[in-house]
Amino acid sequence: MTPPRFHIDDIRLAERDVALRLPFRFGAATVTACPQVYVRVRIRFADGRTAEGCAAEMMVPKWFDKNPTLTNEQNFEQLRFSLRDARDAYCAEDDAQTAWTHFASNHAALQDSARAKGLQALVAGYGPALIDRAVLDALCLHMGASFAAAMNANLCGIDIAGSGLADDLVGFDMPAYLASRSPRDRIAARHTVGLADAIEDDDALPEAPADGLPATLAAAVRRYALTHFKLKLCGNIAQDIARLERIARVIDGHAQLVTLDGNEQYADADDFTAFLDRMLSTPVLWKLAQRTVFVEQPLRRDASLQRDISALGKRIPLLIDESDATLDAFVQARALGYTGVSSKSCKGFYKSVINAARCTQWNAADRKPRHFISGEDLTMQAGVGVQQDLALVAWLGLSHVERNGHHYVDGLAAAPEAEQQALLATHPGLYELSDGAVRLAIRGGQLALSSLATAPGFATGKPGAGISWDAMRSVY
Template sequence: MADAPRLVIRAIELYERPVVLRLPFRFGVVTLRESPQAFVRARVELPDGTSAWGAAAEMMAPKWFDKNLQLSNEDNFEQLRSVLRLARDAYLSDATPATAFGHFARHHDRHLAAAAAQGFNPLLAGYGPALLDRAVLDALCRSQHLSFAQALQANLAGIGAARAEFGEFDFDAFLAGLQPSASIEARHTVGMVDAITPADLTQRVNDGLPETLEEVIAAWGHRYFKLKVGGTIDADLARLRSIAAVLDRLPHPYFASLDGNEQYTDAEGVAQLAAGIRSQPALARLWDSILFIEQPIARRLALDTDLRGAGLGKPVIIDESDGTLDTFVQARARGYAGVSSKTCKGFYKSLLNAARCARWNAEGGATRYFMSAEDLTTQAGLSVQQDLALVNLLGITHVERNGHYYVNGMAAQPPAEQDAFLVAHPDLYERSHGGVRLRIAGGRIALGSLQCEGFAAAALPDFGAMSRLA
């Protein structure tokens, strides 16, 4: 860490472009059909006077960061634009050199306070720095001709035990021990309005891509699945039976997570769902396949609920509740076993939470605490690549992937941009059905080409084809 470069952030540019879904995606209280994707470019200056640009991208998903039903989707988009502007202004306000992590730490508390003054919760506030920090690290990696994995292993960002809870924890040793894998399992999302079999379709998109769970398995060979539940026990059980009828035909083991999307108000409701699943023979194999339950209780109540002794039968993780850097610590004290990694929440938060898991498991002598890798419809290009690189380096062996299913890959992007990403990452992408898209074979995603110079991207999007964020 002593050798981590101290840099100055000289410029930050904000862009966006529209994304239209090929299939509607229902999660929680919203059915998503279109949404902007935000892009950030940042230029950093190194001590020797040289400079480099870096970039990051993330969908602006409505009704996830703030689930206030009084707000429209456009209200949510403007909230996300606002926190990007707040973060940009904060990061450009101080030209004192600092490490990449130092810039994050320097502005963290004041940015949260500024966002709170505008009525933005911590999860929403974190969206701005999450993109800026990735763009800054990308620029730093490019300036040093290192990959994301190499930069983190050498602690090029200067991550230190900035929080008292870590005591003498050796971040340099922890980071040096992280090793990426050559591929990762893709965990397919089954949304609340997704068709399970062709009989569920009222009309087809007819773009040649899978439109049902059966077709997804046939085309891409998934073994891991994420199943959305809606908080109504009878309806959830009926839908899970339909899903199990398809998954149980697989000749090999399969694995699943249950995502409650904050649809329950207490542990009792979740326990009733778990008991209902266990009571039905048709769901026996499905129950055995479930690895964990994700954020079933509404965020305003989740950390007031003690899950110890709730008898859920599966570990539970937080996702939407993960608003601050300390939330996982609070959740652990309430009986939660894990926390999600999402680049939209900040990759430094993911690294801190991964270090917590390593420390707690070492102290307990058993692997009890863990991180999961979850999607927020990350799109082909910068967004999905940076997310994959992060969760892979953290040692997570499967990742929820849904952006490639609900959106027709890069088909809406300029042909030259599609070609550039395909040439730069031929293991990650393929060309089919009129566009370049994520390649999934045997349920796995190949990741070798992400070990390139920069934060997992050897190609960049066409910023000239985007709109500047005012």
């Protein structure tokens, strides 16, 4: 099928405040509240017909730009600039284009525009990431196709050779790769243990919410029967080892797989090597170390791609996340000894597809599955945001994905009742009604994804996805 071409008529942006039930600490930042942005797009085809699509994403401070002199509100304004800049660029296009060329034709200019304002490349990618998801949702709804079906048929029109965005993949058979994907119907929820999290039941803070939900790691393991875990590191060797020892005592006997996340907290490879030596030589951590499959972004982004870390990478696989700021970052990282890269919705689903294709190409050349892509979260919330992220990682074939929004936020309790019920009706296996709100249903440590593979749209099911747009503020 020839990929459809269309104009983008309108892009609306709105926000809803999200208060966290527990503080989420990663690196040097602690988040207790932040806005969630919603994007609604209207596209128009040559015959005059239109379609609407949507997307949503949290505006997490101190991740896209970790400059400590910036306030949270300044971080939010950076992301709002990215959204406005992308909206103006996509709506200004004169010619009808495919979903892919709407992205590809604007990518370089939007990066340049953000750079001229002193903004990080991760910030520049935020606006297009949301708009591209909303655009694809509209296209899928217009065609009556699910996300998986649309990607298999390349309805986006992904054309690496004609874009200049990933020249290393010019000889790669992208249509065949897209057609070969088969979405998983279940995925393990990899539970985040943040730096402020209470570990054992006796650690629960006096101010912990009495909402019936877990307030400690031990309680979360019991409620969700967790088997996969993501453990945050602070960059202080003694503190990290002591905390991992306490965590190990709780998850031993449950953990099948563990990942570590440095969030840029180790100054250089030598410091992280010292941590790794200590962890591997600590008897209490032997089982945890055996189950640790990779370490995510241990080094600062300004240092991580400046030095060959191949020797360290041979001891334990290393993954880039914050350093994955440009479309060629994974190529640069691979040359230095990194073997993994994150799939994160706030960085754009096209980047995830490109990096997953790279893993396939490189592993075929190496004749072993050395390179990998992993699903990572940034307090992704129940609703269209988490649905689209799960649809993507399921289609990529990942067996586990970091999920933390269900733990740090009280499900959809802040959303109107009608919105909660609409989401539950569309995805009855993914959600459940419990403790007074609709929330993610994690059973046996797993999420059920079958409805995401068949729902029309980019995992929305219908235009607007049941979102109560009138209950949000339009600030753009």
